[in-house]
Amino acid sequence: MGQDYLKKILTARVYDVAIESPMEHAPQLSARLGNQIHFKREDQQPVFSFKLRGAYNKMAHLPAASLKRGVIAASAGNHAQGVALGAQRLGCKAVIVMPVTTPQVKIDAVKARGAEVVLHGDSYSDAYQHAVLLEKKHKLTFVHPFDDPDVIAGQGTVGMEILRQHQGPLDAVFVAIGGGGLISGVAAYIKQVRPEVRIIGVQTEDSDAMAQSVAAGKRVQLQDVGLFSDGTAVKLVGGETFRLVQKYVDEFVRVNTDEVCAAIKDVFTDTRSVLEPAGALAVAGAKKWVEQHRARGKTLVAIACGANMNFDRLRFVAERAEVGEAREAVFAVTLPEERGAFKRFCEAVGPRNVTEFNYRISDSSEAHVFVGLSISKRDESAAISRAFKKAGFANIDLTDNELAKTHVRHLVGGRSSLAKDELLYRFEFPERPGALMRFLNTMHPDWNISLFHYRNQGADYGRILVGLQVPSHEKKELRSFLKNLGYRHWDETDNPAYRLFLR
Ligand SMILES: Cc1ncc(COP(=O)(O)O)c(C=O)c1O
Numbered sequence: 218m219g220q221d222y223l224k225k226i227l228t229a230r231v232y233d234v235a236i237e238s239p240m241e242h243a244p245q246l247s248a249r250l251g252n253q254i255h256f257k258r259e260d261q262q263p264v265f266s267f268k269l270r271g272a273y274n275k276m277a278h279l280p281a282a283s284l285k286r287g288v289i290a291a292s293a294g295n296h297a298q299g300v301a302l303g304a305q306r307l308g309c310k311a312v313i314v315m316p317v318t319t320p321q322v323k324i325d326a327v328k329a330r331g332a333e334v335v336l337h338g339d340s341y342s343d344a345y346q347h348a349v350l351l352e353k354k355h356k357l358t359f360v361h362p363f364d365d366p367d368v369i370a371g372q373g374t375v376g377m378e379i380l381r382q383h384q385g386p387l388d389a390v391f392v393a394i395g396g397g398g399l400i401s402g403v404a405a406y407i408k409q410v411r412p413e414v415r416i417i418g419v420q421t422e423d424s425d426a427m428a429q430s431v432a433a434g435k436r437v438q439l440q441d442v443g444l445f446s447d448g449t450a451v452k453l454v455g456g457e458t459f460r461l462v463q464k465y466v467d468e469f470v471r472v473n474t475d476e477v478c479a480a481i482k483d484v485f486t487d488t489r490s491v492l493e494p495a496g497a498l499a500v501a502g503a504k505k506w507v508e509q510h511r512a513r514g515k516t517l518v519a520i521a522c523g524a525n526m527n528f529d530r531l532r533f534v535a536e537r538a539e540v541g542e543a544r545e546a547v548f549a550v551t552l553p554e555e556r557g558a559f560k561r562f563c564e565a566v567g568p569r570n571v572t573e574f575n576y577r578i579s580d581s582s583e584a585h586v587f588v589g590l591s592i593s594k595r596d597e598s599a600a601i602s603r604a605f606k607k608a609g610f611a612n613i614d615l616t617d618n619e620l621a622k623t624h625v626r627h628l629v630g631g632r633s634s635l636a637k638d639e640l641l642y643r644f645e646f647p648e649r650p651g652a653l654m655r656f657l658n659t660m661h662p663d664w665n666i667s668l669f670h671y672r673n674q675g676a677d678y679g680r681i682l683v684g685l686q687v688p689s690h691e692k693k694e695l696r697s698f699l700k701n702l703g704y705r706h707w708d709e710t711d712n713p714a715y716r717l718f719l720r
Contacts, residue, residue: 222405222461225370226377230277231270234306235262235374240382240518243487246500250507253516256484257379260496260524266448267375267522268299268362271398274371275360276303284309289357291341291348293319294448295523296362301330312357314348316340320527342452363398364455373402379518380410388515389415391470391506393498393522394427395449397458403520404465415467419502421446421477427454427462428469445474448495448523470502470509475541477501482538484521491531496523535675540622545572545589546598547621550605550612552584559666563657565608566590569601571653571673575629577719578636578667578684586669587621587629629670630719636667639684639720640695641709648679656681659702664691668719682709684719 238261243254259267276288287310290300297313304311311332315324316339324334337347352359361368379390390407392400404416420428423443430437436459442450454462472480477494480501484492492500499519506512539545552558566588573589592598598616605612615621646656653671656679668684687695699706709715 222366222370222373222402223409225366226373226402226406229270229274229367229370229374231274231371231374233277234273234302235267235270237378238262238375240379241488243484245487246483246504250504251513252507253514254500254503255383255516255518256488256500256521257375257382257518258488258490259375259520259522260490260492264295264298264302265524266295266299266493266496267372267399267520268295269302270299270374271363271365271368271371271402272296272299272360273303273306274374275365275367276300276307276309276358278367279358283358286355287311287357288360289314289348289352289355290360290362291315291345292362293323293341293344295525296360297323297327297332298330298525300360301327301332305331312348312351312355314344314351316344322527361455363396363401363451364457365398366457369398369402369405369457369461371402372399373406375399375520376403376406379403379520380407383516383518386516387411387414387518389417389467389503389506389517391417391419391499391503391517391519393446393449393495393502393520394418394420394454394462394469395451395495397427397454397462399520399522400427400466401458401461405461408465416465417502417506418462418466418469419498420469420471421449421498422471422473424450425469425471426451427459428471430454430459431463431466431469443474446477446494446498448493448525449498470506472498472501472505473541475537476505477541478534478537479541480504481534482542490521491524491526492521493523493526494534496521496526498522537622539572539591540616543595543597544591544593546592546601546614546616547573547587547589547618547626548598548602548605548612549615549621550586550588550610552586552610554578554580554582554584556665558584559657561608562586562610563654565605565610566654567604571671573626573673574653574669574671575626576666576669577630578633578665579631581635587615587626589626589672630668632719633667636684636686636720638686638688639667639710640687641668641712641715641719642683642685642699643707643709644681644683645678645705646681648673648676652679653681656704664695 289312291314293315317336438453480497503519570591575587665686670682
């Protein structure tokens, strides 16, 4: 069986459409991890992922009569583009069934390659069922995204290139798993040629059908899968891929969303390229494995397998990369609602960079502040929490709290019956390390602060929203206070958004 795959991979036809992608040393990540890390740059393929290898190999091996009738696939992702490009190159008709919810950019990308798009159903499985129907009706050939020996062999050419490009010591290869086509091909090849190289599969914690199936000794169907890493969101792995993974894959690593975001950043730092979440999974897995095994001096390859990233996701990725990389800790801190407490709190923060500061008055005796701080290593958040406590501030470490990081940080605020005489000001100041602390120290007005919102966006100017409770007969003092402060500012007290949601 292994012999069969070795031959199938060696004779696979992929280079009509695919490039032999570069294998690159990642100097910065290697230095940080104390291991030699190499990226296999499948993100540089013409459709920005490895998927065209398997799809093309499948189509190139079809009899002429089948090619003439055409092929069909169900996919809203990288497989769709691989099939479309392959069919275009072979001059054959391709029908791609996609869920009706598919974003227009993906529909356009597939159409631009000359494929016919059929929109059907709300989910991938609806689209799949419909594709099976059309396959029979129009006598088309189904090109499966992973569970097909020719598709697996096409993906296996990635493993062949890795061994050809890297002939020195090699300890492990990390591979993202969705349905398991890529890892099956890569593992089948590498285990025939260099069986000592460990093959490590990487999955997200919320989409780990393959790892669960191998643990159970049978294919396990997941009810729900996390969609962040959409390229690997598969509920049921293939029969053939399951068989090959059981035989050849040495171990599995599971990673969370924050770790994937951090890996996207690591790859960017070394290459200035942006991977999609599934594309960075193997890098996140390699980092986690190094940490879990305290590995040093090893040579590791991570397959950077895709770069079809939606631009609008970058903001989320950048935000979560900091937590995933343990560069930001977030806390809920309770301050007594009294003059000077704010300043004492700033002193307890010390020289650290404040990444976020959200507060809304809600209680006459206590204030709950949502605060984010830059840190340099994971266990630093516990030390900061202890320091706050010592300074008299009860606090909760929210660094690993999903609800807090995704929602609550954006919801701090709302209307308050305690915000009497409140005026709302927006301030800007040049953003640089320590700038927020300087702002707070310069500020200490006599008026109570009833609202505060700051998030370091990595922008040129720090943008802050402050609510100040100023009795109407003290307006003159306020004007001279603002003048002395010297920061650019805008009175937003009459802004309808403030009136509607915060007042
Ligand atoms: C970028 C990317 N990575 C990984 C995968 C998972 O591949 P497989 O289903 O062969 O395990 C896919 C599948 O579409 C993908 O597009």
